[in-house]
Amino acid sequence: MDLITILQVLDATVRLSVPLLLACLAGLFSERAGIFDIGLEGKMLVSAFMSAAVAAVTGSVWVGLLAGIGASLVLAGIHGLASITFRGNQLISGVAINFLASGMTVLMAQSWFQQGGRTPSLRGAARFNDINLPYVDQLKDVPVIGPIYADLISGHTILVYVALACVPLTWWALYRTRFGLRLRAVGENPAAVDTAGVSVIGMRFAAVAICGVLSGIAGAYLSTGLQAGFIKDMTAGRGYIALAALIFSKWRPWYALMATFLFGFLQALALRPDLLEKVLFVKVQVQLLDALPYILTVVILAGFVGKAIPPRAGGEPYVKER
Amino acid sequence: MEKMPKWADVILIPVISLLLAGIISALVIMAIGEDPVKALWIMVDGATGSAYNWGYTLYYTTNFIFTGLAVAVAFHARMFNIGGDGQASIGGLGVALVCIYLPWPHWSLALLAAAVGSALFGAAFALIPAWLQAKRGSHIVITTIMFNFIGAALLNYLLVGPLKPMGSMEPATGKFPKVTSIPNFHDILGMFGIPFSRGAPANISFFIAIAACFAVWALIWRTRLGYEIRAFGHSEPAAKYAGINPTRIIVVSMLISGALAGMMSLNNVMGEAERLVLNSTEGAGFIGIAVALMGRSHPFGVFLAALLFGALYQGGAILSQDTNIPVQLVLVIQALVILFTGALDNMVRMPLEKLFLALRRKPAPAPKPTPAE
C-alpha cells in the first residue's frame, strides 16, 4: 500500500473521528458531573439540522453554528430540567430526547424547506470549508513530510482544529482548575460539594450546558463541515459510538482522543473494504467493522481488559437524605 | 401514611402526563402551520374509522404489547432493557430460520415452533448483557444499547449474505413457504361469519400478545419467581438477606424480557411481511419503553398504552398521507410521552402530592362525606 492511500485513509479517519471526539468530550463533561447522557445523538442531530437550516437561510455558516449550538442547548436544558431539577431518570430522559430530535428535525425540515426532510445543499460561506495551514504550498513537494503536512495535517475545516484543541483544554479544565475540581467532585459525591457551600444544581447545569455546546459543535460539523446539508437521521448512531468511546476511554480526555480516533479509523476502513482485503488477504465483512466499536466497548464494560468504573454518583439524582 | 391515593398514582398522573404531551404536540402542529383539531380527527378516524384501519391499529398494538411487556418485566427487576429492538430483530431471525429451513405440515405447528424460536433467539440475545450485569456489574443500559447495534450489524451481514436468495438484489430473506402463513383477522373472524378487511395485517399473534399479558400478570403477582423479581427490584440488599439469588433474578428476568421482545416477530415477520427484511422492527423495541412507562409496568396498563400507541402509529401514517404533516410527528408525540411519564414524572407528581397532602390536612367534616363527587 502506498503513502497516498494511507494518507487517504488517515485523512478520512480524522474527518470521521472529529464528530465522535466532540460528542465524546461533551458526554465526558456531563457524566463526570454525574449526569448520564444517552441523548448525545439527539443533541447532535438537532444541531446538525439547525445549523444547516440557518446557514442555508442566512448564507453564513457561523450564524448557523450558533443556531445549532442553541438548539442543542435547548435539548440539554430539557435534560437538565428532567434529571437535575425534577430528579427524573436520566436514561429515560436521554431516550426521549433522541426521539424528540429525530422527529422534530424532520418536521421542521419539511415545514421549512419541503424537500423531504432535508435542507438545501450548502455551498460557499454557508458551510465550513477546508483551510490551508501556512507554508502548505512550499512544503508540498518535500517527500513524505510534504504530503503528510498538506493532506493530513492541513486542509481540514476550522472545527477539526477546534475539536483537537478541546482535548488539552478539557484536560486542563478538569484537573487544573477550581471548576474541574468541583465538577469531578459533584460526579463522585454531590453531598460533599453541597456541604462545602457549592451549588450542586449549578455545577450540574453548567456541565450539562457545556455538553450541549460541544454536542452542538459536533452536530454542526456533520451537516456543514463533513457534508453539505442536513439529511434525515444523519447522525447515524454517532452519539452512541461517542458514548461507547467515553466508556472505552474511562472518562478521561486524552484517552477519549485515542478511543474516538480508533473508532473513526474503523469507520474509515469500512469505507474501503478493498484495502483491508489487500493487507490481510482475507475478506473482512464491513458489518464486522461497523460492529467492532460496540463489541470492543462491551469487552471493556465486562472488565476483562481493565475495568471501566464510572463516576460514583453517575445516574443518580441528588437528593438530600430523607 | 400514603402521600396520595393509589388511583391518583395509577390513573391521574399518566392522564395528566398524556394531556401535557398532547398539548405540546398540538402546539407543534400549529407551529408547522396545520390545524391540530383537524389533525386529531384525521388520526382518530385513521386509527379507528374502518375495519381496515382497526386492522392496522391492532397490528401495531400487537408489536407494542410484546415490547412493552418486555420492558415492563425488566423494570420489575429494576433493570432498564433498552435492547428490546435488538432482541426483537434477532427474534425475527429465529422466526425466519424456523419458517425457511424446516418443513411444516400446518401453519399451527409452524406458529408454535416460530414462537419458541423467536423467544429463544430473543432471550439468547439478552443473555450476554444480563450475564455481564449480574457477574461483572456492566451497566445493562449501555450493554443493551451496544447489542442493538451489534444485532443490526449481524442481521445486515446475514441479509446481504448467507440468507439472501440467489439472484435477489434486496437485503432480505426469500418469501416464507405458503404453509407458514398464519391466519389474519379476516380469516379468523370469517370463521364466525364476521366480515373483516382482507388487507389489514392484524393476525392471530394479537391473541398471543393478549395471552402474554395474562401470563406476565400471573408471573409477576402470583408466582414465587415474580415475587422474587419484585423483591429484588425494590431492594437488592433485602433480596440477598431473604436468600434470593441476584444473579438468577437478573438473568431470568432478562431472559423473559428478551423472549417477549423476540416474540414480537411472530406479528411483524411471520404475520405481516412473511419474510425477514432489514430493520424489520421499525423501532418498536423503543416504543416499548414508552408503553411500559405509561402502563406503569402493569400488563393491563401495557395493553392500554400499546393500544393507544397502535392507534397513534396508524393515525399518524394516515395523517401523513392526507396532510403535509410528516409521519415523524408520531416520534415527537412518543418522545413527549416518554419525557412526561418517565423523566419528568416528578414535575407532575410533586405538585399533586402537595395538593393531596393539603387536602388531607384540612380536618375532615364530622359526618362521613357524601359519596357524591
Added chain:
Amino acid sequence: MTDATPAIELRGISKAFGPVQANKDISIRVMPGTIHGIIGENGAGKSTLMSILYGFYKADSGEIFINGKKTAIPDSQAAIEAGIGMVFQHFKLVENFTVLENVILGAEDGMLLRPSLAKARQQLKQLAEEYELSVDPDALIEDIGVGAQQRVEILKALYRKADILILDEPTGVLTPAEADHLFRILENLKREGKTIILITHKLREIMEITDEVSVMRRGQMVGHVSTANTSPPELAELMVGRKVLLRVDKKPATPGAPVLQVRDLKVTDDKGVHRLRGISFEVRAGEILGIAGVAGNGQSELLEVLGGYERGTGEILLNGQPIDATLRHSNGRTRRESGISHVPEDRQREGLIMDFSAWENIAFGYHNAPEYQQSRLFMKNAAIRAATEEKMQKFDVRPPNPLLAAKNFSGGNQQKLVLAREIDRNPDLLLVGQPTRGVDIGAIEFIHQQIVALRDAGKAILLVSVELDEIMSLADRIAVMFDGRIMGERLPDKTNAKELGLLMAGMSGEAA
C-alpha cells in the same frame, strides 16, 4: 452568663418532612467558647435541627441569630460565611480525592488549583500542630481510616475559618481510644475560643465533655441544663419522658446443649480487607449471647455469614450439623430451612421491602415455605394474608392491617413486623442485630420481652448491639468484638462498662 451574647441562638425553629414533624418550635442558646451537648434518642430531631443551622435543610419557620445578629442561612455557603462548620455523621468526603483536594473543595482561592493547594498544605501543617490534627495531605480518602477521615472533616471546617463547630454523633464509628483523641481535639478547640455543638445519644459523652446540655424528644426541646448540675438518670428521663427500666426482668438462664458452634470463622471483603479474622464461640439452647463492640468491627459480617448472604471460611455447626460458610452449597434460604431466623441490623434496607405490603413482608425470606405454596409455581397469597393477620395480633403490630405497605408503619411497628416473621417460626437459633435501633421506648420493652421469652422457650439467641446498656441488660454472656476478633467473653454481672469499653478498644482485659 445570661448577659453575654450567645454564639448561636435559634428561635422557634420548625421543620416538617411531608407529614412528619421533625422539629417543632425549637429554641436554644449556645454560649461562645463552650461545648454544648444536644442529646436525644434516635429520631428525636437533633440532626435535622443542626442541618438547618448548617443550611443543609431549610426551616419552615423560625429565626437564627449568630453572635446576636439575625442571620438567614438558606444554604451551606451562608453557614460557612457565618463561621459555622459541621461534621456530619456520614462524612461528606470525595473518596477518590486526596485529603488536600477535599479540604480546598469549595474554598479555593481563585480559578486555578495550584496556588490553593500550596496554601492549604501550609495551613494544614499549622492546624495539625495546633490541635493534634495530623493527616497525610496527599493520601486518598478511601485509603485512610475513619478516625483520620473525621479529622479531615474537622480540618475542612477549620480551613474555612469556622468559629462554631457542629459534630453529629462523632463517636459512633470510633473506638474509645479514637474517641478520647477526638475529645482532646475538642478541648483544644475550646481553649482557642471555638464554640462546639456535640450531638449524641450517649449520656457518657455528655457528662464527660460538655458544659451545657439541651435535651430533645420527639422533635421538641424538653430541657436545658448545665452539665455540672445534672446526672445521667435525670438526662435519661428527660430523653425518654419517663423513668427508664435499665434492667430487663428475666430469670437466670438455664443453658442446655450447644446450638451454634463457630470455629475459626473468617471473612474477607471484595477489597481484600479482613472483616472477621478467625473467631470461635458457641451459643447454647436457652441462652442469649450478646456481641458488644463499636459498629464496624465485624459484627455485621458475622450476622451476614450466619444468615447466609456473606461468604466466609471456617466451621459452623448448627445442632452439631455442619453448615457451609462459603455459600457454595447454601444461602439464606437453606439457613432458614435449617432453623436459623435472622432479624437484620437494618430493617429498612434488608429486613423489609418498604414498598411491599405487610403480608408480602411476612412471607419475605419464607416465600418458599410449603404452607405458602399453591403449587410448584404459584404462591398461596390468601394463606399468607391470614397468617399475617394472626401474627400481627400476636406481636401487637399497629395498625393490624396486612394490606398496608411497610413504609407506612412506624419504626417500632416495622421492627415488630420483622420479629413477628422471624420469632413466630420458632427457630432453633435467632440472630438479632440492633433490635431496638430507632424504636420508641414502649416498643423496646415489648421487643426485649419477646427475645427473653424465646430464650426461656429453650432457643439459642445471638444478639448484636452497639448499645452497651442493651447488651448488659439482655445478654446472659457477653463477647466483645474488635477488628474482626473476639477480644474476650464476660458475664454481665461480673463485669462493668469500663472493662467492656477497654475490650471494645482492642485492649485485652487482663492488661488493663
